[in-house]
Amino acid sequence: MSTVTYREALRMALADALRRDERVFLMGEDVGQYGGCYAVSLGLLEEFGPERVRDTPLSESGFVGAGIGAALGGMRPIVEIMTVNFSLLALDQIVNNAATLLYMSGGQFNVPIVIRMTTGAGRQLGAQHSHSLEGWYTHIPGIRVLAPATIEDARGMLWPALCDPDPVLLFEHGALYNIEGELADDDGPVDLDSAIVRRDGSDVTLVTYGGMLRVALDAADALAAEGVSAEVVDLRSLRPLDTATIISSVVHTHRAVVVDEGWRTGSLSAEVSARIVEEAFYDLDAPVGRVCTAEVPMPYAKHLEDEATPQVRDVVVAVHALGA
């Protein structure tokens, strides 16, 4: 067992992948000499060289498309888009090529690419650097979307993602890089398909992912002090959703609150809520609640940013509103 940070766990995963297979290479802005915008790839250039750890110019569409082309051509690229905010420049390549080529070609061409992106708000970076657009990507058939929220998942999701013959998007919440946790020495690849119940409970189910897992768990603690037992479900895979785990929890607790850092309207929380209503309607003792970011472009001032983003107290209030 050792104590590592989320960042270090990611780095271990990258190094491990680069070592294991020659077809794997990392490509993105400042991943090499700079060591990665969030220092995730620090040291990798020195170990693996500039062919396998490639700095790119600021050409998101160009290098994401190139990653797709490289995947078509037999490589297993890990493309790092610095943040989800900049991924908008590469949206066409992701949606119209990566997600579509297999289907459009009638099954001929796989695109085994992994695209990593940092996501989320909370560091006073303003409206253009604080998006949580995971929900947008979950709308697109043909791509898998993952959100590692724990050290274990940060360490273990990358390799199976690389093994997947289809495109995988991996979202790392910016506030998680520094969190510390225990990692078993033999910790390795994790299952990509399942949501995990991180905390058992009986009065209400909190469904969440990524950076909001901490918020949900803290809220569960606060609720426990009041005698309300909250079950916390970490989605882990945002597309496809592990609906079965969500539903079996809601059938057990009869109440649900979805905690999602995206904006409320048309968000992933709306999808989760719809599925709960579709499949667990007759077991619901209250409407499905949602705690999301306020419908504003993210403000810079700290108190405003805190007000806009889901906080522990918001989750507690939402649970109370359900009569639990």
Place this chain on the structure above:
Amino acid sequence: MPSLGADMDVGKVAKWLVSPGDVVRRGDVVAVVETEKSTIEVEIFEAGVIEELLVAEGEEVPVGTALARVAGPEGPRVTPSTSVPAPIPASAAARPASAVVEPATTSTHVDQPRRLVVSPVVRHLAERLGVDVHALEGSGAGGVITRADVESAGARLRDVSHSPLDASQPAPVPRGRPSPPPEHRAYPSLTGVRSSPLARRVAAELGLEIEGIPGTGPGGAIIEADVRRATHREASVVAPSPLGWSGEGEAPRQPGPAVASGTTGADTRQVAMRRAIGALMARSKREIPHYYLSTDIDMSHCVAWLERVNTERAVTSRLVMPALFIKATALAVATVPEMNGFMSGDRFEPSAEVHVGVAVSLRTGGVIAPAIHHADQLSVDALMVALRDLVNRARSGVLRSSEMSDPTITVTNLGDLGVDSVFGVIYPPQVALVGFGRVAERPWAVDGMVGVRSCATATLSADHRVSDGHRGGRFLSTIDRLLQHPEEL
């Protein structure tokens, strides 16, 4: 008329560039066609001689319509080379010629596109109904679109648009309200009852009526916990504790057996009910000093009146004798109030309101006696409606708790079973039970002569702690008197 784009439905021949007799080669431009978007030159894919122009300049026809007949080396053919007989949509100007055109087969086309074959009569019907024949599957031989195909499509259109005269317009898309944020959510429930799906499911499983259960959920909604609480109360209504408990809100001292434990399953419920009724009857007999009176009532006026009234009515709105019995009993209470109310401990509390319990036998065995509220104030018609509804719901097990707890006096009628008279057991905490036997013809002496009259025997079981024979007799004779003037009930 060629298809020149995914969204092109019709085209108009603006100008013919050839005439009958002209020799054409493959690729020659033969016409100029106008579409919604632009003007396009149309080329011919055949070589040959133009025989006949089938569409005039200025005429607008749907895509696929034959434009001209060309005589080529292989014989007369219709262009475009893969011709499709002209389908006529509802809105296009109809051509007088028959819409059925023999499609020409060419050597290059192995698989013909689906032929649209529709007779002028059916075509006309389609126009009238606003049906697009393009969209139909012909059920006739060879794919012919029949009248029936058009009519059923027209009926579907009507269902959608709700307006037979307007069937040609597509059903308007409702605008829809934007959904307000949850803070403003206060839609009144259509049924007046807000309850969670889980609560409703549990209530249905337990055979409980959800209305009337106090809700403690969000916005006062009824949630599962509320239903569970109500279950305990329901049980005690069916098998009330002896003396001293008068209605809702009070914790029952002796809840009935099985029912309170929330057993599900109809059989278990029936068994439990029997047991509860039995316990109730035993207690009643044990604790209430009953006295009994009976009287025979001349029912001829009621019989005649009912007959007269009912001949003018539909079956579903006819009156039955029990309605008159109930109304008469309810009114009679005004004369002898000691018949109407509850025993509370040793004291009698008369009730200002008259809620007549009606004994209803259940198909699975057992009897319950839920109340018709304010029976004294209901017209006979209204009472009839209430009675019918009550009996239905009693038999399907969907009663309100207030109906179970509120009767102030009970009426039982076994006339349908051919019983002359019934001396019933009072339902505690009530103090009286009125019974009616069957209405039958009997010998009757009037003015010194013996005749035959419709009669029924009315009986009274009353609590001797509250009234005596004198009062009881007065009560029954009041009922008798009231039943002599059914039109005034």
Place this chain on the structure above:
Amino acid sequence: MTNTIATPSGASPPEPAHGLHLLREMMRIRRFEERCVELYSDMRIRGFLHLGIGEEACAVGVMQGLDDGDAVVATYREHGHALARGMTMRSAMAELEGKVEGCSRGRGGSMHLFDKATRFFGGNAIVGGGLPLAVGLALADRMQGLNHVTACFFGDGAVAEGEFHESMNLAALWHLPVLFCCENNLYAMGTALDRSESETDLALKAASYRVPAWDVDGMDVMAVEAAARTATEAVRGGGPHFLELRTYRFRAHSMYDPDRYRDKAEIEGWRHRDPIPHLVEQLTTAGSLGEGELEQIEREIDAEVDDAIAFADAGTLEPVEDLERFVVTERPVPGAVP
């Protein structure tokens, strides 16, 4: 590598057999496209249809310089490229008719022809969208030590897209074996080149990325072939090259385009430079094309196209139950990486 802008000298008449091969290839494309017009008018081909009539020399000429192991990325006007690369007419025609026997199971249609066997990567409908793919394919070849060339076809319209800039830059920066082939037919749908580009000399633009760039007469198949062979040789194992193929489409942008933005006289002028009659004349003069041989070739091609259409017409539709297949790879697929 210097910024060379040069027009390769006019090629000498080809070997007779090769000349006939070039002629046949172009005529196959021409006849295929013409029949597509009929099928589209008859609603057997649906959606969008973009034809390459007039531009045949570009596809045919460039393909002569490529090996079987090379890769091709093209645009939505790619029927000719697919056929010249080696896709069968049957496969292409069935795809256009939406049949499961088509190269893409009827999933793609005219704009999305794909063929793994010939490393034909589409069929891309987003203008400029294929350029980064080509860069990536070349990158993969380079990283795997393979000596392939990736030929990337696009139009003059794509030059305006940011992806042109990004892709040219990346290819040059990383020295990748991409042959950028710009078929400049002077119009991006309805917009003439001089209305969309401040600098209309496209070869000059390419040169600004330090990519060797040549203007080529796209209506002369032998000039195209000569340029393509020379460029490909340099690209293989080397860095990117750019060919501006000056060509013209005789028909409108797509089937439903009224072609209002072009002068009839201009179209007529270019028709006189039709690459097929041009080659016929060259071959006839050189004595490579015998009496009746042209008609014979025509008959054979007609038969081939007829056969392809019959095959497509008789084809089957993919069962609707299969709608969701190939959104993702069907399991179980072992993660090919051990």
